[in-house]
Amino acid sequence: MKNKVLKEVKKELNWKEKIIIKIFKKTFSKIYDKMRIVVVNKLLK
Numbered sequence: 001m002k003n004k005v006l007k008e009v010k011k012e013l014n015w016k017e018k019i020i021i022k023i024f025k026k027t028f029s030k031i032y033d034k035m036r037i038v039v040v041n042k043l044l045k
Contacts, residue, residue, distance in 0.1 A: 009021075
């Protein structure tokens with residue numbers, strides 16, 4: 001799922017943003033996981 005989302009996001013970025021994504025891939029992955037948890041918790045309330 002993460003890879004699919006990352007690929008879709010990369011399609012919309014310019015070359016500078018793609019380089020930033022490559023450098024900070026782990027950070028974006030962690031943020032994605034945390035936000036997913038937050039969204040699920042909000043839905044369950």
